[in-house]
Amino acid sequence: MRKSDDFSEWYNEVVEQNELTDKRYPIKGMNVWPYYGWKTWLLIGSIVRREFDLRGHQEVYFPLLIPEDQFQKEKEHIKGFDAQVFWVTRAGDNELDIPLLLRPTSETAMYPIFSVWIRSHADLPLRIYQIVNTFRYETKQTRAFIRVREIQFIEGHTCHASYEEAESQIREDLEIMKNIAEELCLPYKVIRRTEWDKFPGALYTYGVDTMLPDGRALQIASIHQYRTNFSIPYNIYFEEEDGSRKPVHQTTYGMSERMLGAVVAIHGDDTGLIIPPSVSPVQVLVVPVPVKGEAERITGEARKIYDAVSSLGFRTRFDDRDIRPGNKYYYWERRGVPLRLEIGKREIDEGFVTAVRRDSRAKIRIDITDLQKGIGDILHDIASSLLRRAEESASRMEFDADRPEGIREGYNRMSWCGREECGKNIEERSGGSLLGTPVGESGKKGKCVICGEETDGIAIVARTM
């Protein structure tokens, strides 16, 4: 299946055939993570962990199950999630007095506890995160990593003494996003969601969107300013230095396995996956290329090179299966391993390795005495190229539009006065979603494509996954 012929089919094939996911589990939208996929997700998780940890956010774990009465304290929130919740109603032979829900997100699990953790200004800021399974009863069509019912989720929650401090946290979140996206070689846009599309209970929501090859936008992360919308109903107050009692200001930051979905969708090609070096379970593949009569010597020397590359700290795999080298190349190319080292007679005799890049197929000679720098540089260059290529293709999918009809595949930028009525009208007439207004882009003056009013407001409209 060629990616350009049918992206959707290509995606489904490439994730299933290369051990990223197994969809044969008998519950719709709940898939098995085989080793290769799970390892990739763990590596993505460890990048997020590193970014949070070095800024002093602390990893915690809150229970999966949330009592119904605790869930219902913030009215907008419950309205937003009610239809999507899985309910535990029975345990052993007992009907439960209070049904328990599987977390779709953990605000309502955490906030009653925050209200006992936080007493005074000295307890602030509180900055925690967790990496957990969450659950949403999706009724739309499911798709591996992109729309599932058990979601691998990373959620950051913070509490601050003031709105300004919460805003500064959101700026830090954007910096974290920048670093993570760079490691995943993903371009993205930060878009302030419309009022009718923000997170249930939030003051405002920043969606982090990336553009898929079929011209649909995919939200890979979101950042929310709650102000005191949760802290008041959940009674999270702190005592100021002057003795006054105030509700904390809160933010959250959510990221999910969709980041892996985006990596697959954006970098892959007709051959299969291309996984960025930072999160590839195998960064370097070593393949011996034996010739008659010297098979043993060559395999032995190749194994020494494998050992050397491993011990330099690269995630390395040695493929000595009894099949032809060409089959090995193809097998690992499909799996997206960024760099392959071929080691044959000439390489051994002359003291070099032939490195083959997954992205460009370019062959590069690396001297055996230069493995660390040689491999490191190429992996680094592969990452840069993946990002550049992805950015170029995203930028080819950005358009200015002067009316909502006939939007193109990609981001469609149009003038919008900001009123809900006009916004809904844009969605209706375009058939796309109004993602919101881009953050950090200054709008040029124009006329709202619906009402014609002069405005510097901008709407980004796209079809979504």
Added chain:
Amino acid sequence: MRKSDDFSEWYNEVVEQNELTDKRYPIKGMNVWPYYGWKTWLLIGSIVRREFDLRGHQEVYFPLLIPEDQFQKEKEHIKGFDAQVFWVTRAGDNELDIPLLLRPTSETAMYPIFSVWIRSHADLPLRIYQIVNTFRYETKQTRAFIRVREIQFIEGHTCHASYEEAESQIREDLEIMKNIAEELCLPYKVIRRTEWDKFPGALYTYGVDTMLPDGRALQIASIHQYRTNFSIPYNIYFEEEDGSRKPVHQTTYGMSERMLGAVVAIHGDDTGLIIPPSVSPVQVLVVPVPVKGEAERITGEARKIYDAVSSLGFRTRFDDRDIRPGNKYYYWERRGVPLRLEIGKREIDEGFVTAVRRDSRAKIRIDITDLQKGIGDILHDIASSLLRRAEESASRMEFDADRPEGIREGYNRMSWCGREECGKNIEERSGGSLLGTPVGESGKKGKCVICGEETDGIAIVARTM
């Protein structure tokens, strides 16, 4: 609360007051893991991961929810777990056609998939593990880490071509157990469970028990030989080289957050926790001890030492809070940090640090030029001492008994013919549990304490947590 006065109360206090757990979550047996506790558990998990990974076991993730019909294929298994299962019966506004249960363990989630993964002998052995949340509706009194309803669990599952290969896997599991227990400084006994106490569906079960200070045994891990008891009902067959079709032989290996409970219970003292260096979130604490007029210089120099120790790869914390050094010492002693470095005027002027061990309180002078080896050696010695101390106290709780009545606090070893009738009689008359027969100990001839028959069978009897 002194540990020796009331172990049970001491345990509850020490886990709650030192940020290992927070029991204020409103569901019984489902506790919050604050940062310090969660980090300790993550470190235990990373030791297990290392042991599995280096032997080629692959980490995966299977869905949490299991359809009722899939769960019920192995009759003994369902009987064993039925009363302990949480059921999801509703999603959004819909009653589910087939109720879904929260995994109490993942045999029934995994095995239908194994039956499609495994086709031929070339797919064997299959060796995977996962680190996940599991759920059991405990009706007994709950206790942090030891008896909870949401359990952090590590489960290894293997499939083999023959019974002998499965047996050899179990020997490898015991080797893994040895390495993990050594890192946690925990003595343990491997005990083959009785027929009526083995894992539901297993051919046999090895329990891995450790002895708590109050004389009760705690199972911290278990290893199961399933033979073909699951592979036949779940249709996990493989084709042999000769073309014949055979059911695979299976084993599992389970470990849980009880390992953390044992660490707390066994190593702690009247002051608080003592966490073994390998899993302590903070291995080395650095405290400046300022004197008047030189506070700034001393704190600055201490911070340099903190930086140096950190960069050597030790998990290090610098405590520069504006409270007296003595309060810091006490705070971190209670939290179980194995080693503290005190840095005052004399230390800086003479170029050394004063290291204070948490376990023995011994003070050791380490030259500033010798930090790596100096600290490394002490941490190593702390681990050895913790293990030795724990072994000594466990061995003081082993007794030979010639009748079931009046068993003592600890392991009570008695002759047993092996018959269920006599075994149940032992439990009734002793008031303890018959843990089973010790693995790898050769019994000496004796007479069954119930029926008087000559036997070299041994029963270990103890009260359990």
